Amino acid sequence: MSIHWDREAAAHLARRAGFGATPAELDAAVSLGVDAAVDQFVNYDAVDNSALETALQGLTSFTPPATSPVYDLSNIAGVEKWFLHRMVFTRRPLEEKMTYFWNGHFTSGIAKVQGVTLMLNQNKTMRQYAVGRFDDLVVKISQDPAMLIWLDNATSRAGRPNENYARELMELFTLGVDEYTQADVSEVARALTGWTVQGYTQADNYNGATFVDNPAVHDNGVKTILGRTGSWNGYDAIRIILETTDEQGSVSGRFLSKKLWTFFVYHDPPDWIVQELTGVYVSSNRSIRAVVDHIFRMPEFYEAHARKVLVRSPAEYAVALLRQLEAKTDMSTPVNNLVAMGQPLFNPSDAKGPEGDMDWINTGTVFARASMTNTIVTNRGKTGTTIDLAQLLAGKTLTTPTDVVNALGDRLGLADAPLEVRAAWAKYVDSKSDGSRGYWQNTSAQVDQKARGLIHLMLTSADYHLC
Amino acid sequence: MPMDRREFLFRGIGVATVSAMVPRFAVAGARFFEESLAPGLAGRVLVVVELAGGNDGLNTVVPYTDPLYYNTYRKNIGVPAASVLDLDGRLGFNPVMTGLKSLWDANRLAVIEGVSYPNPNLSHFTSRDIWHTADPALAQHRGWLGRYADATMAGNGNPLSGCAISQSLPLTLLADKVVFPSFTSLASYAYATDGGTPSDAANQINGFVAQNSIEHEIATRNDRIEGVSRDAATSAATLKLVTSGYVAKATYPNNSLANALKLCVEIIVGNLGTQILYVTYGGFDNHSAQKAAHDNLLKAVSDSIKAFFDDLDGQGKSSNVLLMTWSEFGRRVQENASLGTDHGTAGAHFVVGNAAVKGIYGPAPALNNLDKNGNLPWQNDFRSYYGTILRDWLKTDADAILGKGYPNLGCVNPFYV
Numbered sequence: 001m002s003i004h005w006d007r008e009a010a011a012h013l014a015r016r017a018g019f020g021a022t023p024a025e026l027d028a029a030v031s032l033g034v035d036a037a038v039d040q041f042v043n044y045d046a047v048d049n050s051a052l053e054t055a056l057q058g059l060t061s062f063t064p065p066a067t068s069p070v071y072d073l074s075n076i077a078g079v080e081k082w083f084l085h086r087m088v089f090t091r092r093p094l095e096e097k098m099t100y101f102w103n104g105h106f107t108s109g110i111a112k113v114q115g116v117t118l119m120l121n122q123n124k125t126m127r128q129y130a131v132g133r134f135d136d137l138v139v140k141i142s143q144d145p146a147m148l149i150w151l152d153n154a155t156s157r158a159g160r161p162n163e164n165y166a167r168e169l170m171e172l173f174t175l176g177v178d179e180y181t182q183a184d185v186s187e188v189a190r191a192l193t194g195w196t197v198q199g200y201t202q203a204d205n206y207n208g209a210t211f212v213d214n215p216a217v218h219d220n221g222v223k224t225i226l227g228r229t230g231s232w233n234g235y236d237a238i239r240i241i242l243e244t245t246d247e248q249g250s251v252s253g254r255f256l257s258k259k260l261w262t263f264f265v266y267h268d269p270p271d272w273i274v275q276e277l278t279g280v281y282v283s284s285n286r287s288i289r290a291v292v293d294h295i296f297r298m299p300e301f302y303e304a305h306a307r308k309v310l311v312r313s314p315a316e317y318a319v320a321l322l323r324q325l326e327a328k329t330d331m332s333t334p335v336n337n338l339v340a341m342g343q344p345l346f347n348p349s350d351a352k353g354p355e356g357d358m359d360w361i362n363t364g365t366v367f368a369r370a371s372m373t374n375t376i377v378t379n380r381g382k383t384g385t386t387i388d389l390a391q392l393l394a395g396k397t398l399t400t401p402t403d404v405v406n407a408l409g410d411r412l413g414l415a416d417a418p419l420e421v422r423a424a425w426a427k428y429v430d431s432k433s434d435g436s437r438g439y440w441q442n443t444s445a446q447v448d449q450k451a452r453g454l455i456h457l458m459l460t461s462a463d464y465h466l467c
Numbered sequence: 468m469p470m471d472r473r474e475f476l477f478r479g480i481g482v483a484t485v486s487a488m489v490p491r492f493a494v495a496g497a498r499f500f501e502e503s504l505a506p507g508l509a510g511r512v513l514v515v516v517e518l519a520g521g522n523d524g525l526n527t528v529v530p531y532t533d534p535l536y537y538n539t540y541r542k543n544i545g546v547p548a549a550s551v552l553d554l555d556g557r558l559g560f561n562p563v564m565t566g567l568k569s570l571w572d573a574n575r576l577a578v579i580e581g582v583s584y585p586n587p588n589l590s591h592f593t594s595r596d597i598w599h600t601a602d603p604a605l606a607q608h609r610g611w612l613g614r615y616a617d618a619t620m621a622g623n624g625n626p627l628s629g630c631a632i633s634q635s636l637p638l639t640l641l642a643d644k645v646v647f648p649s650f651t652s653l654a655s656y657a658y659a660t661d662g663g664t665p666s667d668a669a670n671q672i673n674g675f676v677a678q679n680s681i682e683h684e685i686a687t688r689n690d691r692i693e694g695v696s697r698d699a700a701t702s703a704a705t706l707k708l709v710t711s712g713y714v715a716k717a718t719y720p721n722n723s724l725a726n727a728l729k730l731c732v733e734i735i736v737g738n739l740g741t742q743i744l745y746v747t748y749g750g751f752d753n754h755s756a757q758k759a760a761h762d763n764l765l766k767a768v769s770d771s772i773k774a775f776f777d778d779l780d781g782q783g784k785s786s787n788v789l790l791m792t793w794s795e796f797g798r799r800v801q802e803n804a805s806l807g808t809d810h811g812t813a814g815a816h817f818v819v820g821n822a823a824v825k826g827i828y829g830p831a832p833a834l835n836n837l838d839k840n841g842n843l844p845w846q847n848d849f850r851s852y853y854g855t856i857l858r859d860w861l862k863t864d865a866d867a868i869l870g871k872g873y874p875n876l877g878c879v880n881p882f883y884v
Contacts, residue, residue, distance in 0.1 A: 349749045362649045
C-alpha cells in the first residue's frame with residue numbers, strides 16, 4: 001500500500017495536521033511530495049515563524065493614539081484572541097494544532113483559576129512541550145500553577161489529601177477510566193502532596209502563583225501505586241503511571257495513541273492501529289512527535305474512509321474559515337461567538353475536554369456557527385473581521401451560477417461536495433427575491449450580494465462542518 | 468407502519484419552503500398540539516434539572532441530628548444544626564434553601580434520599596453517562612428519555628416535543644428517531660441572514676434547508692449533521708409562528724438556572740406541546756473551599772425553582788408540570804484538607820410539583836455504615852427514581868424503557884389528574 005499524493009491528499013493533511021489550507025498553499029504542498037510535506041508539518045522547529053511572533057508583539061502592546069492593545073492579555077478574551085491568532089497566522093500549523101490538542105486534553109478553566117496570566121502561561125507550556133516526551137509534558141502540567149489550582153492539588157496536604165488531581169491524572173490524562181482503583185487514586189494523591197503554589201493572592205489578581213515543592217505538607221510514608229510500593233513522590237507517581245503495562249502492553253501508550261488517532265484521523269481505531277502506535281510510543285521512549293509523525297505517514301491516514309469524517313470544533317471551524325478566506329481579523333467576532341458555539345476555550349465546565357464529534361452539533365450550535373459566519377461574511381465595513389471578495393474571486397470566471405459555486409467551492413475545499421448540494425448553491429445564486437430563477441448576472445452588486453450569501457451557505461453546510 | 472418524523476417533515480423537500488415545513492398544528496393553533504400527545508398525557512411536562520459536578524447531598528439535606536456528621540466527618544464545613552430548616556426532626560434543608568422549604572411546606576416537594584446504584588462509579592464522566600443512559604453497564608447509546616421519546620414521540624411531527632435549554636444536547640435526550648432542539652435563547656435561535664440584503668433572506672434560509680436535505684444512501688456524519696440542521700430550521704420556524712405573549716409573573720434571581728427555567732415557562736405557556744424540558748446547572752464539584760461556593764449554588768437552585776413554580780402558578784400552568792433533579796454522585800462523607808469533598812456515591816434529590824407526594828423517601832444517610840472508600844451506601848436505585856417518574860407522571864411503560872422493573876418510590880401521585 002502506498003500513498004496517492006495529490007491535491008486532495010494535501011488538503012486532507014492540511015485539514016488534520018493544521019487548520020486547512022488556501023489554494024496556493026495546496027499547490028506548494030503538492031509539489032513538495034508527501035514526505036517533505038509531512039516533514040514541514042511535523043519538524044516545525046525548522047520553519048521560521050518570526051513573522052508571527054513579531055506581529056503578536058505589536059498586537060499585544062500599544063502605541064498612542066491607541067488606548068489598548070488589540071489583544072489585551074490581561075483578560076481571558078484577549079488570551080483567546082491571541083491563541084486563535086496563532087492558529088490562523090502561524091507558519092507552523094502542527095505546533096498550534098498540538099497545543100490546541102493539549103488544551104483540550106489537560107483542561108483548566110479561568111473561572112476557578114482566576115489568574116489570566118496563569119492560563120496564558122499554561123498555554124505556552126503546552127506549546128513548549130507539545131511534541132516532546134510525554135513524561136516531560138505530564139510533569140510540567142502537574143506542576144503548572146493553573147492546573148494545581150484547577151484540580152486542587154495546590155491545597156492538598158498529607159493527612160487528608162485532595163484526590164481531585166490524582167484521579168484525573170490517571171482517568172483523563174494518562175491511563176483511562178478503568179485502569180486503576182480508588183485505592184490507587186488515594187495513594188497517588190498522597191504521593192502528589194507537596195506539589196503546590198506560592199504567591200497565589202488577590203493582590204495581583206491571582207497572576208503571581210509559581211510552583212513550589214513543599215516538603216512540609218508532603219506525605220513521606222510508603223504508598224502502593226498500581227502494584228508498586230515505595231516512599232513515592234510526585235515524580236515517582238508519574239513515572240510509575242506512565243510505565244504501567246498490562247497483558248496488552250503500555251497502558252499510557254494505548255491511551256495516548258487512541259486519543260491522538262481519534263483527534264487526527266477518525267474515531268474508534270481498530271486494535272492494529274493502536275498497537276502499532278503504542279509500539280512507536282514505547283520504542284521512541286514515549287516521544288509524542290514520533291507517534292504523530294508516524295500517523296501522518298501511514299497509508300491508512302490517507303484512505304477515503306479517513307477523509308471528511310471528523311467534526312470541526314468551533315475553534316477549528318473559525319480558524320479554518322478565517323485561513324481559507326484569508327480574512328483580516330481582530331479575532332473579536334470568533335471569540336465573541338465561541339461560547340454560543342459550545343466551546344468556552346479557556347473556561348470549560350469540567351475537567352474533561354471536549355468529546356468532539358457529534359457532541360459539537362446540535363440545533364443551537366448549528367445556528368450559532370451560522371450567526372458567526374454571517375457576521376463575518378456580511379461585514380462590509382473596515383473593522384472587525386472582513387473578507388476581500390475581489391481578492392477571493394480574482395481571475396475567476398463568473399459567467400454562470402455554477403461558475404460562482406466552482407470558484408468559491410475551490411477556495412473552501414468544497415469542490416467534492418455532493419451534486420445536490422452544489423445544485424442547491426447554484427439555485428441560491430440564481431434566485432430572485434421572489435424565489436424565481438434567472439437572477440444571476442456578473443455585476444458588482446450581485447457579487448456583493450450572492451457571493452457573500454453563498455460563502456455563508458457553504459460554511460454552514462455539513463461538508464464544511466467536517467474536516 | 469407509521470411515518471417517522473423526518474419523513475413527515477421533509478416529504479417533497481425539493482419544493483418546500485420553510486413555512487410549508489412547519490407542522491400544520493403550529494399554524495392552526497395550539498389545540499392541535501394535543502393530537503401529538505399520547506392519550507392521558509395532555510399537557511403534562513417533565514422538567515429535568517441536572518446539577519452537574521456531583522452535589523453534596525449531606526450539606527443539602529443535612530443529617531443534623533447525627534453526631535457523626537459534626538464530630539467526625541464535617542468538623543469544618545458542616546451546616547450548623549441551629550440553622551437548618553427542619554423537615555422531619557432528623558433531616559433539614561441547608562438554611563439557604565428557603566424557596567424549596569416553602570414548596571415542601573405547601574406539600575409540593577418530595578425528597579428522595581440516598582439515590583445511587585450498586586458498585587457506584589466515582590468518575591464524573593462514567594457516572595454521568597450511567598445516569599444519562601440509566602445503564603450501569605453503559606451498553607445503551609441512547610438516553611433514558613431518548614428511549615422514552617423513541618417509544619412515544621417518533622412520528623408525532625412536533626419538532627418541540629422536548630428540548631434542552633443548553634449549549635449542548637445532554638445524552639439523556641439522545642434518541643434514534645427524534646432530534647431534540649437545544650438553545651439558550653429564543654431571540655438568537657434562527658439561521659442568520661444578510662442584513663445588508665434583506666430581500667435575499669428567504670433564499671438564504673431555503674438554501675440552508677435545501678443543502679441539508681440530501682438523500683444519502685448510507686448514514687454518514689453528513690447525514691446526521693444535515694438532520695440536525697433541518698430540525699434547527701423547523702423548530703425555529705415553529706417557535707417563530709407561535710407567539711405566546713409571555714410575561715413573567717414572578718421575580719427570578721439572576722443566574723443561568725433561573726434564566727433557563729424562565730425560558731421553560733415561556734415554552735410551556737406557548738402551548739407548543741412540549742413534554743420534556745432539560746436544564747443543566749453546574750459548579751457542584753466542590754473539592755476545595757466548598758462551603759461558600761456550595762451555599763451559593765444551593766441558594767440559586769432553591770430560589771430559581773421557587774420562582775419557576777411561582778411563575779407557573781401565575782400563568783395557571785403549574786398543575787401540568789413536574790420537576791426532578793439529579794446529579795452524577797454525592798460527595799465523600801469525610802471532608803478533605805482543602806475544606807472540600809472528594810467524589811462520593813449516594814445523594815439526595817427532589818421531585819417538585821403538585822403531583823409530588825410530600826415526604827422523605829429512604830432512611831437518613833447511614834454515616835455509621837460507610838463502604839471501604841468512606842462513601843455512603845445507596846438506599847434508592849436511581850432507576851427506581853426514573854421508573855417512578857416514567858410510570859406515574861409520563862404514564863408510560865417504565866419497565867420497557869429501563870429494561871426491567873424497579874420498585875416504585877411512591878413520590879409521584881399516580882392518581883393525579
